Amino acid sequence: xxxxxxxxxxxxxxxxxxxxxxxxxxxxxxxxxxxxxxxxxxxxxxxxxxxxxxxxxxxxxxxxxx
Amino acid sequence: xxxxxxxxxxxxxxxxxxxxxxxxxxxxxxxxxxxxxxxxxxxxxxxxxxxxxxxxxxxxxxxxxx
DNA sequence: CTTTAATGTAATGTTTACTTTACATTTTAA
DNA sequence: TTAAAATGTAAAGTAAACATTACATTAAAG
Numbered sequence: 001x002x003x004x005x006x007x008x009x010x011x012x013x014x015x016x017x018x019x020x021x022x023x024x025x026x027x028x029x030x031x032x033x034x035x036x037x038x039x040x041x042x043x044x045x046x047x048x049x050x051x052x053x054x055x056x057x058x059x060x061x062x063x064x065x066x
Numbered sequence: 067x068x069x070x071x072x073x074x075x076x077x078x079x080x081x082x083x084x085x086x087x088x089x090x091x092x093x094x095x096x097x098x099x100x101x102x103x104x105x106x107x108x109x110x111x112x113x114x115x116x117x118x119x120x121x122x123x124x125x126x127x128x129x130x131x132x
Numbered sequence: 133c134t135t136t137a138a139t140g141t142a143a144t145g146t147t148t149a150c151t152t153t154a155c156a157t158t159t160t161a162a
Numbered sequence: 163t164t165a166a167a168a169t170g171t172a173a174a175g176t177a178a179a180c181a182t183t184a185c186a187t188t189a190a191a192g
Binding site for chain 2: 178179180181182
Binding site: 015016017027028031034035041 | 167168169170171178179
């Protein structure tokens with residue numbers, strides 16, 4: 001599953017560290033999500049979506065099979 | 067985090083077993099989600115939402131703090 | 133009432149999200 | 163161009179999602 005975290009974060013011009021703190025995870029977690037190492041949990045996805053004022057589905061992009 | 071899985075499933079009049087198969091998990095996972103033992107992963111939340119033709123946020127309900 | 137279908141519980145194991153620490157690389161700014 | 167800021171990588175550990183099996187309870191139907 002792809003996500004638009006890095007794209008949205010850069011639009012907002014904030015650092016990984018600040019996003020991490022805002023949503024209550026470590027910087028490592030943000031890096032891993034941005035680089036596709038693993039998927040966010042539902043709670044984290046919700047927090048990230050809320051942070052950007054968007055819906056989960058508009059940030060986390062599912063392929064047809066998923 | 068609360069969810070409306072059981073409510074929606076009963077509206078549709080389908081069994082846990084059939085929902086489980088439809089979204090690719092075991093019946094145990096559906097039971098655990100319905101009974102609040104743990105939260106769905108983002109992928110599973112997406113599949114369940116797609117199954118019911120709804121948005122993730124309309125099925126999985128987050129409190130203010132979450 | 134008795135059988136069967138549906139739901140629930142419990143225990144153990146695997147996988148994966150997330151943490152922590154430490155260091156390396158890239159980007160930005162003085 | 164060099165220092166500092168930002169991003170990335172790696173490894174090892176913890177916690178939680180999900181699987182598997184087996185059995186218990188409840189609900190529905192004959």
